[in-house]
């Protein structure tokens with residue numbers, strides 16, 4: 054049975070991958086992010102897959118914007134069955150070197166924006182007698198790492214908010230609140246982050262594909278679960294953080310500098326924190342080889358090359 058699915062953060066990364074998956078299943082989509090041009094591209098991708106789509110450019114930090122988005126979805130499709138929220142921004146920098154205006158806007162987007170979206174979704178779900186909200190947290194909602202203070206604060210806050218919403222949702226059968234917590238994912242969020250550290254960030258290994266996280270999101274929409282972790286190292290990091298805090302704190306700085314930052318120097322900038330950058334929006338961030346593209350490229354090799362390869366003795 055097809056559903057109406059709202060995706061906030063649909064223009065890039067995990068949200069865009071999830072939008073494509075819902076579209077392929079025949080769901081009706083309401084797509085939201087700040088950049089109208091990128092959103093129109095995703096709308097066309099999803100329509101090409103056969104989905105009915107409404108695209109609504111929205112900045113979730115603007116008061117009333119998530120509620121207006123919910124109204125637009127209800128007006129177009131008559132209701133909302135699932136709301137997937139993936140919109141977020143990041144800033145790299147030591148806490149005291151991160152400008153206060155940037156710190157506060159990351160929290161405004163990642164925590165208060167998510168709360169505004171949750172409020173808009175849950176009001177509609179309550180009135181309709183059901184619905185599923187899928188939030189996107191992070192393993193950094195359970196552990197901490199240096200140079201990401203605003204993001205970590207937001208994700209810890211979101212984790213707490215989610216638990217409260219899950220407890221309150223027990224009073225309204227049919228209303229579900231889920232959180233998907235990825236580790237590192239191959240999306241452009243690292244290149245799009247504001248930076249006051251002097252070195253560009255990167256996802257530490259192991260890196261999951263955005264499609265893998267999107268599958269977890271779609272699974273939650275089908276069979277709601279409280280919390281889903283995606284990332285092979287998440288459990289190890291959480292155990293280390295909780296059971297051996299002294300060892301964890303001694304190791305996390307050097308490991309972050311080694312695996313979580315590139316050597317590429319970068320001048321201070323605000324990234325996409327205050328305004329979108331359509332050029333950098335994409336499903337993949339280019340941190341992993343795109344195996345689909347490799348297979349297609351090999352499939353496109355001239356016949357004689359493939360024939361010669363097949364003839365090679367084993």
Ligand SMILES: NC(=O)c1ccc[n+]([C@@H]2O[C@H](COP(=O)([O-])OP(=O)(O)OC[C@H]3O[C@@H](n4cnc5c(N)ncnc54)[C@H](OP(=O)(O)O)[C@@H]3O)[C@@H](O)[C@H]2O)c1
Nearest residue numbers: 062064065066067086087088112113140141238240242329
């Ligand atoms: N990538 C990772 O390694 C990773 C790991 C753990 C958790 N996560 C979480 O996964 C979620 C998705 O991240 P991603 O990696 O897919 O990031 P991404 O590729 O940068 O996508 C972020 C999306 O949020 C939208 N957005 C940002 N600010 C917004 C605002 N004020 N209003 C409306 N939309 C806004 C962006 O579009 P516009 O710029 O056009 O607004 C974009 O569509 C986030 O919650 C992130 O924290 C990611």
